[in-house]
Amino acid sequence: MSSHRHIRLLLYDYAAGRLERERHTLVQRHLEGCAECREESAELRAILEKIPVGSNPAADLPPAFWQELLHDVSARLPVRPKRQILPFWVSDWVEFISVPRHQVIVGGAAVLVLCAIISGTWFAFKQEPAHTQIAAATPVGTKPPVPAVTTRLKDYLRRSKVLLVELNNMPFEEGTDVDLSLERTTSRALLHEARYLKDQPLDGRSAALISDLEKIQIALANSREREDVPGLRLIRGGIQEGNLLFKIRIAETMFTRLEDETQHADH
Amino acid sequence: MPAADERQLIRQAQEGNHRAYRTLVEQHMKQAYNVAFGFVHDHESARDILQEALIKAYEALPAFRGDAQFSTWLHRIVMNLSLNHVRALSARMKRETPGFVDIPDLCHEPAFLHADHKDHIERALHELPTLQRAVVILRHLEGLSTQEVGDILHCSEGTVKTHLFRGLQKLRKRLAYLQEETA
Numbered sequence: 001m002s003s004h005r006h007i008r009l010l011l012y013d014y015a016a017g018r019l020e021r022e023r024h025t026l027v028q029r030h031l032e033g034c035a036e037c038r039e040e041s042a043e044l045r046a047i048l049e050k051i052p053v054g055s056n057p058a059a060d061l062p063p064a065f066w067q068e069l070l071h072d073v074s075a076r077l078p079v080r081p082k083r084q085i086l087p088f089w090v091s092d093w094v095e096f097i098s099v100p101r102h103q104v105i106v107g108g109a110a111v112l113v114l115c116a117i118i119s120g121t122w123f124a125f126k127q128e129p130a131h132t133q134i135a136a137a138t139p140v141g142t143k144p145p146v147p148a149v150t151t152r153l154k155d156y157l158r159r160s161k162v163l164l165v166e167l168n169n170m171p172f173e174e175g176t177d178v179d180l181s182l183e184r185t186t187s188r189a190l191l192h193e194a195r196y197l198k199d200q201p202l203d204g205r206s207a208a209l210i211s212d213l214e215k216i217q218i219a220l221a222n223s224r225e226r227e228d229v230p231g232l233r234l235i236r237g238g239i240q241e242g243n244l245l246f247k248i249r250i251a252e253t254m255f256t257r258l259e260d261e262t263q264h265a266d267h
Numbered sequence: 268m269p270a271a272d273e274r275q276l277i278r279q280a281q282e283g284n285h286r287a288y289r290t291l292v293e294q295h296m297k298q299a300y301n302v303a304f305g306f307v308h309d310h311e312s313a314r315d316i317l318q319e320a321l322i323k324a325y326e327a328l329p330a331f332r333g334d335a336q337f338s339t340w341l342h343r344i345v346m347n348l349s350l351n352h353v354r355a356l357s358a359r360m361k362r363e364t365p366g367f368v369d370i371p372d373l374c375h376e377p378a379f380l381h382a383d384h385k386d387h388i389e390r391a392l393h394e395l396p397t398l399q400r401a402v403v404i405l406r407h408l409e410g411l412s413t414q415e416v417g418d419i420l421h422c423s424e425g426t427v428k429t430h431l432f433r434g435l436q437k438l439r440k441r442l443a444y445l446q447e448e449t450a
Contacts, residue, residue: 009413009428012406040432047435057304057313058297066296069314070289073321080283080329228347229421234330241332 004030007037015044114250118257149200154255156193160213161248163187163220164239170232177226187220209251212242277337281329288325295338296321298409299345305404306349307356308389316352320345335418342411343419346401353397391441399434406431 007030013019014027031038163186172178194214198207216238223231239245273294279287296317303320304313324344331340392400398420405416406427413424420427 005425009424012413012428012431044432044435047439056297056301057310058300061300061310065314066293069296069318070292073292073318073325074285074289076318076322077285077288077325228351230343230347231327234327237330237332241330 004034004037007034008040011037011041011044015041015048122257122261149197149202150255152193153197153202153206154252156190156197156210157248157251159186159193160190160217161245161252163190164216164245164248167220167232168236168239168245172229172232177228178232180220180223180227180232183220184223187217191217191221206251209244209247212244212247216242216244273337274333277328277331277333280325281331288328291337292321295341298338299341301409302342302345302404303349305389305392305408306346306400307352308393312352316345316348320348323348336415339415339418342405346405346419350397350401388438388442391438391445394441395434395437399430399437402427402430403434403438407435 007027010019010023010027014024019027027041031041163183167183170178191214194210194217197210202210216235219235219238223235227235273291276287276291280291299320300313300317303316304310307313307316320341324341327344331337335343392403395403401420402416405411405419406413411419413427416427417424
């Protein structure tokens with residue numbers, strides 16, 4: 001932290017008297033040998049004498065102003081649909097996997113578990129008659145989707161994947177708005193499809209994935225035609241947080257595998 | 268407020284608890300108001316911007332992952348809304364005032380809007396280019412660190428430093444001119 005470049009970053013705080021002792025001494029020593037920084041520091045001091053640090057227009061406002069503001073904000077806050085309250089160990093787990101380093105570990109473990117499940121399922125399929133294979137892939141108590149629904153579900157997932165990839169790769173420039181009109185229209189169409197699919201007999205995993213995708217699609221459908229960059233970042237954050245692309249790929253892989261197995265059994 | 272308490276409030280607000288959100292907002296609203304006021308220099312507009320920002324922040328809160336501090340995140344929303352407001356005002360002035368010419372890259376309000384204002388600093392501040400103004404408001408007037416300002420503006424600490432220095436230089440020159448003019 002003692003290079004010329006780094007010292008220059010500290011000059012403002014030095015001139016404003018905001019540096020702690022150690023860094024203050026560091027800057028002072030550098031200034032003794034650097035004419036450029038000395039000049040800049042002197043200029044900053046001259047500026048700060050004219051322009052006092054800090055400005056607090058909020059301090060002049062009466063408490064009633066803030067009360068009224070909070071009241072107006074509260075009145076306009078939307079009511080969120082009740083979310084399932086998670087037990088504390090689930091919250092801790094969610095917090096644990098939100099750390100990128102932990103995600104790598106959990107991701108690796110998930111891949112291993114997935115491989116084990118896939119290979120286990122494959123062996124199970126090999127030993128059972130063809131007509132029980134689809135039922136084996138769905139949780140107990142739910143009916144397997146009929147072929148027409150499966151086709152629509154696959155198409156829905158494919159279109160959702162294209163939409164999410166497009167959003168993730170969308171270039172943007174800071175300070176400018178992003179044109180989301182096309183994504184908005186696509187999301188509205190996908191929401192119709194999601195509502196249809198949710199009324200069909202689906203396995204639990206597919207139903208959960210559709211619900212997760214629906215949240216993103218609702219956010220997009222309600223976005224402005226030209227969304228600002230923070231708005232786009234929020235939507236992207238939601239996609240990444242839910243690992244949605246990964247989940248779609250897994251679902252697609254499972255569908256393909258099931259189809260292959262079914263065809264193989266038919267032959 | 269301790270960070271753990273704030274995290275707890277954020278979590279509750281994410282679940283839809285309005286009271287938790289209100290408590291959370293009470294901690295940050297004054298500083299956020301100062302940021303908006305720094306841009307628009309008008310109490311009524313600053314109030315509208317802050318109100319809009321607080322509603323927008325609540326709507327977007329479920330996607331808040333805590334990568335940045337809540338205050339930084341809220342400042343970013345306030346700043347974007349403030350910039351939109353300033354741009355819209357500038358465009359309206361161009362449309363409605365014959366002969367009004369906006370200086371490229373300066374994006375400031377016309378000087379006559381502040382003709383009666385006594386505070387030279389705020390007047391001079393409004394004549395800075397947008398990014399320099401943002402940096403001077405956040406770093407110099409609000410006292411945020413270089414890193415926090417960089418996070419809000421999505422730029423490096425070096426860029427913040429450069430804009431701050433240039434902004435303050437211009438501010439000093441403009442201030443000297445306004446003081447001479449008054450004298």
